Amino acid sequence: xxxxEQSLFLSVREGDSSVINCxxxxxxxxxxxxxxxxxxxxLQLLTYIFSNMDMKQDQRLTVLLNKKDKHLSLRxxxxxxxxxxxxxxxxxxxxxxxxxxxxxTGTKLQVIP
Amino acid sequence: xxxISQKPSRDICxxxxxxxxxxxxxxxxxxxxxxxxxxxxxxxxxATANQGSEATYESGFVIDKFPISRPNLTFSTLTVSNMSPxxxxxxxxxxxxxxxxxxGYTFGSGTRLTVV
Numbered sequence: 608x609x610x611x612e613q614s615l616f617l618s619v620r621e622g623d624s625s626v627i628n629c630x631x632x633x634x635x636x637x638x639x640x641x642x643x644x645x646x647x648x649x650l651q652l653l654t655y656i657f658s659n660m661d662m663k664q665d666q667r668l669t670v671l672l673n674k675k676d677k678h679l680s681l682r683x684x685x686x687x688x689x690x691x692x693x694x695x696x697x698x699x700x701x702x703x704x705x706x707x708x709x710x711x712t713g714t715k716l717q718v719i720p
Numbered sequence: 721x722x723x724i725s726q727k728p729s730r731d732i733c734x735x736x737x738x739x740x741x742x743x744x745x746x747x748x749x750x751x752x753x754x755x756x757x758x759x760x761x762x763x764x765x766x767a768t769a770n771q772g773s774e775a776t777y778e779s780g781f782v783i784d785k786f787p788i789s790r791p792n793l794t795f796s797t798l799t800v801s802n803m804s805p806x807x808x809x810x811x812x813x814x815x816x817x818x819x820x821x822x823x824g825y826t827f828g829s830g831t832r833l834t835v836v
Contacts, residue, residue, distance in 0.1 A: 640824050647832075649726075649812055650763075652824040695762060708753070708814075708825060710763040 611698060611711035618717045625683040627714045629696035632677060636698040639672060641681045644693045644713070653681070653694075683716075691718045721817035722747050726828030733803055733835050740799045741831045743813035748793035750816075753825070754786070757810040766811075769796050803835045 610632045619625045631639070637658050642650040656663045656670045656679070663670045669682040679696055696711040723746045733739050743752065751770055755763040766786055767775040775788040789797045800807050810830045817826040 638824075642827075649827040649829040650814075652817060652826070655824050707765065712762045 611696060611709050613694075613696060613711040613714045615712065616715050616717070618719060619686050620719050621686060621688055623686055625681075625686045625690070625716055625718075627681045627683075627694050627696075627716065629679040629681075629711050630677055631679065631696075631698050631709075631711075633698060633700045633709070634677070635700050638699045639670075639679050640697045640699075640708075641668075641670065642695045642697060642710075644695065646692075650695065686716075686718050688718045688720055691716055722749060722815050722826045724813060724815065724826055724828040726813055726831060728831055729829060730832040731834070733833065735804050735835055737803055738799055738801045739803065739833060740797050741811055741813075742797050743795070743828050745794045745815055750793070752790065752796045753814040754788065754796075754798045755812045755814060755827075757812060757830070759809070763812065766798070800833065803833075805835045808833055808835045 613629045617625060617627060638655050640655040641653045643653050644650050654665050654668050654670055656672050661672050667684045671680045683690055693713045693715050695713045697708050699708050725744045727742055731739055751768055753768055754766040756766055757763050765778050766781045767777045767788055769775040769788045769790040771790045771793050785801055787799045810832050812830045813828045814825045817824045
């Protein structure tokens, strides 16, 4: 089945850039997403990228996709303490005739003031 | 994009009892998804609920344990039946955020369940 992997933890200093990485196995993925989960909250969609793109920028967020290596990254510029959260990458695929979303293991980002 | 109201936000339940979680969406949606997030883990899809048909369950999840209702296009419930401490998790419902999968998925705020 589909598999999405992330490193578990990342610590950065406030003002630095954060790069969160994700690898996936499903070559038929259509969209890939980044979600943010703050403590005690649901998931918030941050950004997404279509599988035929290799980069997408949205304010402080930059998503890079290497489809050949099945590698996705999220770069947060000028990281702030409010960015501390768990970040999940997710990919969609059409399995069994319906869309299915598979989430990564999540990366806990700690921002040090 | 769609807004979901999920309740209860948290509950502490005795083993052997059942809990029903509700999700109300502010717009009509075809599919609603139910996820489980065990402590420190990622999200695992439990089932997909379409209005007017039986829910489709993922491997490892069965209807007797997690019965789902979908009476209309804006509402769904998930029941966690005959609970044990291993069911302690966050349960989340989700719908497509807008038009097409490119708009991503919106999530409810989650139900934090503790079984004692």
